[in-house]
Amino acid sequence: MKHIAAFALLAVAAASASAQSNVTLFGVVDVAARHVKNGDDSLRSLTGNGLNSSRLGFRGVEDLGGGLKAGFWLEHGFNADSGTQSDAARFWNRRSTVSLSGNFGEIRLGRDFTPTFSGFADYDVFGTNGVGDASKFNSMLGTNADTATRSDNEVTYFLPGNLGGFRGQVSFAPSENVAGKKYIGGRVAYGAGPLDVSLAYGQTTVTPALGEDKLKSVVLGASYDFGVVKLTGYLQRNEFANQELDLANIGVQVPLGQGILRASYVRADASGRNNAGASVEKNDANQFAVGYVYNLSKRTALYTTVARVNNKGAASFVIPGGVALPSPNTGKDSTGVDFGLRHSF
Numbered sequence: 001m002k003h004i005a006a007f008a009l010l011a012v013a014a015a016s017a018s019a020q021s022n023v024t025l026f027g028v029v030d031v032a033a034r035h036v037k038n039g040d041d042s043l044r045s046l047t048g049n050g051l052n053s054s055r056l057g058f059r060g061v062e063d064l065g066g067g068l069k070a071g072f073w074l075e076h077g078f079n080a081d082s083g084t085q086s087d088a089a090r091f092w093n094r095r096s097t098v099s100l101s102g103n104f105g106e107i108r109l110g111r112d113f114t115p116t117f118s119g120f121a122d123y124d125v126f127g128t129n130g131v132g133d134a135s136k137f138n139s140m141l142g143t144n145a146d147t148a149t150r151s152d153n154e155v156t157y158f159l160p161g162n163l164g165g166f167r168g169q170v171s172f173a174p175s176e177n178v179a180g181k182k183y184i185g186g187r188v189a190y191g192a193g194p195l196d197v198s199l200a201y202g203q204t205t206v207t208p209a210l211g212e213d214k215l216k217s218v219v220l221g222a223s224y225d226f227g228v229v230k231l232t233g234y235l236q237r238n239e240f241a242n243q244e245l246d247l248a249n250i251g252v253q254v255p256l257g258q259g260i261l262r263a264s265y266v267r268a269d270a271s272g273r274n275n276a277g278a279s280v281e282k283n284d285a286n287q288f289a290v291g292y293v294y295n296l297s298k299r300t301a302l303y304t305t306v307a308r309v310n311n312k313g314a315a316s317f318v319i320p321g322g323v324a325l326p327s328p329n330t331g332k333d334s335t336g337v338d339f340g341l342r343h344s345f
Helices: 002-017 115-121
Strands: 022-038 041-048 055-065 068-079 095-102 105-113 150-158 166-173 182-192 195-209 212-225 230-240 243-256 259-272 285-295 300-311 334-344
Touching (some): 115 182, 115 195, 115 230
Antiparallel strands (some): 212 230, 230 243, 243 259, 285 300
């Protein structure tokens, strides 16, 4: 009831504010039938987020004059199959920011994506969703980092958007005395015509191990649109103490009438030793994924995706939506297929 009341108040506030500023209600509802087999265990379910993450949000911009604008963005993630929150600890878990923008660029405050996540998510043909999601390989290497996708308390400066295709950002999030939350990172990118290329770096201060307290990540991503086919991909390295994980992703998107065919290959190569001193050299993995999206309209789409993860050594990467691999079954493969419907508004 508290959440319903909150939404009612926001709706009233949005209606009253619309005369002075631009306020928008938006969202996505995505539900899919999914079958996942992780090791010896399989699970059939109705789940969400196969094509896009289900969400409900409010965003608005107020013109302050002289080229200066104020903005806000509140975005709640939910599981459309059950009606539950996608993050039990945070209601506005996807984004909660306020900002000022102008000729100088934009200053944004609040919970938002980290530059390093955007640095590879923008080049994953599956948009880090569904069974083909490449973010499953973005390992935090056993640390308590809470910045794999977003960071709380983030302060970000974005370059203005009139720099001839160049764009960039610098982000900082304080720890507020909570280990795993202090983050600093940045991203520079260039996009013009069919080409887009990006370089991102970030580090999170975590609970120390082996004399090290920084989890570091660097990502180089690029895409090129040939018209009949678009190629995308990225190279990523995550590093902590004596352990490294190198990722390589290559993807392709082929427009077919009202639909689009998507396919990707991901390679995860581990090296070094974990915090317990055990070698991780053989804990490699790879994933093949292929899917098709058929657009019934600009807002509604049917989709299907199939993916297979091949784990080696003690690697335990799994398709989301299935039973987790227990430690005795590490190194076993994971497969998944889903069929879903997505509607945006």
